[in-house]
Amino acid sequence: MSQLPLSDYEKHRAAFMANMPNNSIALFAAASELTRSNDTEFPFCQNKNFFYLTGFNEPDALLVLLKNEQGQNKSVLFSLPKDALHEIWQGRRIGQIKAVQEYGVDESFEVADVETLLSDYLDGKSQVLFGFSDHDFAAQVFTWLKQVKSNIRQGAKTPQHLADADPIVAELRLIKTENELALMRQANHISGLAHQRAMQKCQVGKFEYQMEAEILHEFARHGARHPAYASIVAGGDNANILHYTDNSDVLKNNELLLIDAGAELSGYAADITRTFPVNGQFTTEQKAIYQLVLDAKNLAINAIKPGMSFAKLNILTNAFLTQGLVDLGIIEGDLTELISDKKVKEYFIHGLGHWLGLDVHDVGDYHINTDREQLRAFEVGMVMTIEPGIYIPLSDHSVDEKWRGIGVRIEDNIAVTATGFENLTANSPQTIEDIEALMKA
Amino acid sequence: MSQLPLSDYEKHRAAFMANMPNNSIALFAAASELTRSNDTEFPFCQNKNFFYLTGFNEPDALLVLLKNEQGQNKSVLFSLPKDALHEIWQGRRIGQIKAVQEYGVDESFEVADVETLLSDYLDGKSQVLFGFSDHDFAAQVFTWLKQVKSNIRQGAKTPQHLADADPIVAELRLIKTENELALMRQANHISGLAHQRAMQKCQVGKFEYQMEAEILHEFARHGARHPAYASIVAGGDNANILHYTDNSDVLKNNELLLIDAGAELSGYAADITRTFPVNGQFTTEQKAIYQLVLDAKNLAINAIKPGMSFAKLNILTNAFLTQGLVDLGIIEGDLTELISDKKVKEYFIHGLGHWLGLDVHDVGDYHINTDREQLRAFEVGMVMTIEPGIYIPLSDHSVDEKWRGIGVRIEDNIAVTATGFENLTANSPQTIEDIEALMKA
Amino acid sequence: MSQLPLSDYEKHRAAFMANMPNNSIALFAAASELTRSNDTEFPFCQNKNFFYLTGFNEPDALLVLLKNEQGQNKSVLFSLPKDALHEIWQGRRIGQIKAVQEYGVDESFEVADVETLLSDYLDGKSQVLFGFSDHDFAAQVFTWLKQVKSNIRQGAKTPQHLADADPIVAELRLIKTENELALMRQANHISGLAHQRAMQKCQVGKFEYQMEAEILHEFARHGARHPAYASIVAGGDNANILHYTDNSDVLKNNELLLIDAGAELSGYAADITRTFPVNGQFTTEQKAIYQLVLDAKNLAINAIKPGMSFAKLNILTNAFLTQGLVDLGIIEGDLTELISDKKVKEYFIHGLGHWLGLDVHDVGDYHINTDREQLRAFEVGMVMTIEPGIYIPLSDHSVDEKWRGIGVRIEDNIAVTATGFENLTANSPQTIEDIEALMKA
Amino acid sequence: MSQLPLSDYEKHRAAFMANMPNNSIALFAAASELTRSNDTEFPFCQNKNFFYLTGFNEPDALLVLLKNEQGQNKSVLFSLPKDALHEIWQGRRIGQIKAVQEYGVDESFEVADVETLLSDYLDGKSQVLFGFSDHDFAAQVFTWLKQVKSNIRQGAKTPQHLADADPIVAELRLIKTENELALMRQANHISGLAHQRAMQKCQVGKFEYQMEAEILHEFARHGARHPAYASIVAGGDNANILHYTDNSDVLKNNELLLIDAGAELSGYAADITRTFPVNGQFTTEQKAIYQLVLDAKNLAINAIKPGMSFAKLNILTNAFLTQGLVDLGIIEGDLTELISDKKVKEYFIHGLGHWLGLDVHDVGDYHINTDREQLRAFEVGMVMTIEPGIYIPLSDHSVDEKWRGIGVRIEDNIAVTATGFENLTANSPQTIEDIEALMKA
Numbered sequence A, B, C, D: 001m002s003q004l005p006l007s008d009y010e011k012h013r014a015a016f017m018a019n020m021p022n023n024s025i026a027l028f029a030a031a032s033e034l035t036r037s038n039d040t041e042f043p044f045c046q047n048k049n050f051f052y053l054t055g056f057n058e059p060d061a062l063l064v065l066l067k068n069e070q071g072q073n074k075s076v077l078f079s080l081p082k083d084a085l086h087e088i089w090q091g092r093r094i095g096q097i098k099a100v101q102e103y104g105v106d107e108s109f110e111v112a113d114v115e116t117l118l119s120d121y122l123d124g125k126s127q128v129l130f131g132f133s134d135h136d137f138a139a140q141v142f143t144w145l146k147q148v149k150s151n152i153r154q155g156a157k158t159p160q161h162l163a164d165a166d167p168i169v170a171e172l173r174l175i176k177t178e179n180e181l182a183l184m185r186q187a188n189h190i191s192g193l194a195h196q197r198a199m200q201k202c203q204v205g206k207f208e209y210q211m212e213a214e215i216l217h218e219f220a221r222h223g224a225r226h227p228a229y230a231s232i233v234a235g236g237d238n239a240n241i242l243h244y245t246d247n248s249d250v251l252k253n254n255e256l257l258l259i260d261a262g263a264e265l266s267g268y269a270a271d272i273t274r275t276f277p278v279n280g281q282f283t284t285e286q287k288a289i290y291q292l293v294l295d296a297k298n299l300a301i302n303a304i305k306p307g308m309s310f311a312k313l314n315i316l317t318n319a320f321l322t323q324g325l326v327d328l329g330i331i332e333g334d335l336t337e338l339i340s341d342k343k344v345k346e347y348f349i350h351g352l353g354h355w356l357g358l359d360v361h362d363v364g365d366y367h368i369n370t371d372r373e374q375l376r377a378f379e380v381g382m383v384m385t386i387e388p389g390i391y392i393p394l395s396d397h398s399v400d401e402k403w404r405g406i407g408v409r410i411e412d413n414i415a416v417t418a419t420g421f422e423n424l425t426a427n428s429p430q431t432i433e434d435i436e437a438l439m440k441a
């Protein structure tokens, strides 16, 4: 399976440590296994920040990054011990020796040693960095601080500053390296193959979950054992439920099928949406809406370059879609007013896109200072989705009957480059002609 | 998708309520969604006891069963409300009206009403039944009891007895109805198709995870969207790691492939293991071990009937396998002594089988009183796995080199019938001839 | 200091164990020290149920009562170990040897042994009794149950029934033994001396807290180091704040002083209220109200005997006080209607009395079944307060000005005897003449 | 009762806010009532940091200090609302209007408003200061941060830095103002009167708790309703248990009585120890030990001035006491060696002193950097105890019998002044002559 070279994670750690003040310590906890039912567990999913900084895929580990008063760094990984009996029953573990040799940390100990070593690490440090969003871990940090404080009359010095490591890691994760982009290209490639296969396998009378099965099989046989998020396979009016994941209905003639599905490859997400006719032929109205959304998507993508922002793309896309809906007679009124009233948001009810990376809705700030408009300028190495849509539920009686039940979204994954953009979603048909041709074949 | 008629869940509730004393109340909480990473969630898995009593597949619901002083029953379901905006974003909900109409509860309220209604239900009851294994819910119950107690000087009567509902539901779940058996037959049928497909698709040079992909695709296209447990796809020596789920290695010539995988269908698990040669031809040693395990499995299964027990099956199977290993020259010594020393457990390192149902390791007591020997007699309607195995790791230098790296397990799912047993695992090849024939085709 | 013979606590345990079903276990936790500020603690107060069953006055202990399948009892006390260094710093401990020799438990272990021994005790028991009102301890019980459950496939049997020990102990505590009555007589005697001293020391210009100081000093020098509850020393209109405990105002001429204060002696509470003129002479209006309350109190007390109830005493007292307020012109209207409207409760705003014992508001049910009227019949050995009061705040402009600012409560402690009652509050002046005489002296 | 002018607390807040960076927020929680048993509570003790910054003595309040980006300060107090019914039952509350008018905060709201207002306060702040030692409050802070974070895609900015407010307040509290010194002088004066009274009331045959009663009565009648810590009243060998607070034994002829007791006045502690003969006459050995401890105490006190440190005082006092014990023949050996071996610490087993203020063991660092020797130089306004002692338990058979059972500690409270020191403990006899004279009178 494709994956980042382990040395890349060392670089991630180095980049994080460059953000640490002297005489500080950073703590990152791995995820734990989560019970599904009784004694079975969900497939393990590593904590994404921990993974970004280690590439280490076992539960219950702890990464400690230390920067001393002279600015020298040290990384320590606490992980589950090698244990013959456990490994016969539960599988192999990496252990402490390989952690140093292969994962490049400076030192490695068994997790049981955390209790004895951590108060030493903390004593005298001026700042502790950890992710504030994990409240159980925060409580753990306060317990460790208390251990240090209990020695205060003997001269122990409890750290007095805590800093949220989450936004620091988020800024790093937001800008992808060339190796990360290569992985994301590959995740997109696999996901594109899956969308093609869905188009080819689609038939009236099949069930949504069967199309999902085709998608997931294509992911898995290319090494992407899990989707990056719950796949949406929504026939007909189901497309108008944004996060429809029941995938339980039968596919009907003359309806569209919206599939929003992306592979997770070595932790990195793809997030692709395609909409196509169940029977292989768009109706006139489906064509009209589809073409409008497709043009909007391409308009937005083609505008992407360093310095662009979601705020500006929103203005562009919303104006274009408004014009389009007016032209189709779906909405009426003065164009300028409709635009300033954001009338189109009644049909395009979600955001235009989002950061993409180790998470499908990836970390990273969208804002500058306290603006509410996503004014942040794009930079080289950012990856985002562009995913306009138009949704006209069956229940929307304000629109001519012929449009009702149509829900269209088209979503590509875009990397910002020095000269503009790279569309990572290269192998997934999207023009009406290409889709109809593929489905006819 | 196959599923139990909703009226069956009413019968389950009635059976549970028959176990409730007069003037008591039982509480069953649904599962909650669990975060996978950031804002994505694992596929929802309902709490199995809640599901057994409701067939209701939404998170965050609460089932309340009430029996009054005259022994009359009432069922109340608290569930998430219908909410137009939420349903556009997150999907459809069943709501309170359908809960009564379709799921057959006597009354249904929004979950927000629990706080006001539950102290009324509790006031004056003599016993509260709930599952003791869910500690968060137990804490919730104590909070509700406190609310009642706060009115004690005004005459409120706090329930003074709590009973563990888990073992009561376990006993019910242990004996399957004909409808449940039909579902489990179907889950086995699907799983058998998947094992057949794996044999057909197997090739030297493919990866374990690709075989897993074939399995899961076969499950899913028949409506079993999730496996009942993490699939084990273990080539060569990996088979000697019992719960090997990395499934990341390449399949090699002259090695065996052990696959332990079963579908979950409408909540019910199959649990099937097959072992076969990667290249389609068993070697002499593989054949010898395989035949021994297969004969042991069949010996055990054929002995199953009402009144039999795991304890007796263990004696039978262990003796047979000991004799077999002696005959093969893998172990040496006096047969009687080897048997009484349980020498075979060095190679057959796990249990012979387990209950099977809504959980793969299903609930239900194995014991009578406080015995340690699984003496409980089988009864009609019980379903169990029978899964002997022999494991000789590459690292086991006490055994002749030719045997090393062989790990074999064969596992069928058996229902106890009035006259003996029914093997639910009917369509999955297991004789050496059948396997080699299928793989050659 | 007066205290119960330690053998009495053995009798309490025996009485409790007579309520335990065969094959059950009961758990009672001692209190822990509570921090007041930084490293100082509040004076230790033992958990009252634990104390009732042990007489053991150290923190962090655990009493385990065991009844086997044949109905044989065993008591086990887990307590802090003897520890030379600790005792130099923190004080003496009783330790395990004295626990058996002096406190009469069958076995005693160090608290650290709870973890290893308790799952053995629990395994196979059918019922666990503990106090449901302590939620932290309940969580602990569930943790212990989980430890047992983790061995379930090896034949461990987790208890399936939990029973609330609180109401069982409450019923025992409600009926006082002769030794307990002797202690409560003594607690009342000391408290009566304190109320006498307050009357003698009272002067215009002194502060409420100084009267409290006299009270507490009198308690303490007789061995009652702590009051049973926060003393109320309320001059003038402060008496109309029921739980006024600021005790910070100066005592003024022509005002009344209400003191509600009782000693705690070896754990048992007295609860006495006296009201008297700051300057030693009642005014006409003060006299009128005072005499009415005094007569009501005596009326109620004289009616006490086995079979009487708070419900009946309420009817009696409320009628009498209503008539009295009508006679004084404070309320007007048809007497029968005023009584049925409970008009008097605007001036007599609290309950007539409450159980008294180890707690000032002692445990024990007031009700029969689910009545809301305190219909429970008095029995020999019950102890209660009788404490009518009339409160007319300065701010109550519905009443003639001359009555405003008067708040009177008179409270005695009464034991029910075979022939009627014993007033435990024997030495504290209450007639207008006696009070004025004492204060003149 | 003596107390600080409320305007002093405004100064304390201003001093704290001078330590806050721009664009920060500080949070200080009041204490809550603590249950003693059933429905009774311990006397309320305010959180000392909260009290230092507000002078506000009600439970469940929250102080919020805000500094904006321009460095402007604002203080907000959330407190319990005025509530007529509650005040009739539970006592008066200050309410929001008086909080502003009398306590000088800029704004005041009901505690129920915290939930709505606090996320606004937090949004956009760069630092949150609060006391790290209160883990429940820390968990609350993280919950509030999460509320802010939930709006992150709308542009909310979660604070990314948390700072421990405890050491900042500690440094402020360490240096007492003239008003604080005046209060502490008064607390010492009251405590000194109490120690005098104890000497006067002492008699063979009285009980330790009766001497405690005299002490506490003297505190209380001067307005100090609570001692600053649990009083130690230790006759004879009990003095060799450092924190002996049972106070339950009878006072015997020819034994010493050690009393360590100090009043708390408006939150400020005194901490005084005196040791004297039960019968009013020191024996020869008692005199010898007593004089040695008294001389050591005075030696240490006389050395106090700005620049001195506990480390230096320790050297001085230990040397002096070593010499003294050698002179008395209690220890033997080469003086220099005995000193460097710290032999005296076998008899003088605790520290020489500690900071004193709102807590008896007051906050404030004793160290410079990470030294372990209490090298911090004294500064004007610091207050500390000086409390040497010599303890020879009855069980110490290494010492001549005549010395056994003697335990002596003498403790004064000292403020550092520009020119040296002020002994706040001015009115409590300590020379042998003065004590014997007072007790004879």
Ligand SMILES: [Mn+2]
Residues within 6 Å of the ligand: A271, A354, A385, A387, A411
């Ligand atoms: Mn997307």
Ligand SMILES: [Mn+2]
Residues within 6 Å of the ligand: B271, B385, B387, B411
């Ligand atoms: Mn199995």
Ligand SMILES: [Mn+2]
Residues within 6 Å of the ligand: C271, C354, C385, C387, C411
């Ligand atoms: Mn009372």
Ligand SMILES: [Mn+2]
Residues within 6 Å of the ligand: D271, D385, D387, D411
């Ligand atoms: Mn001290």
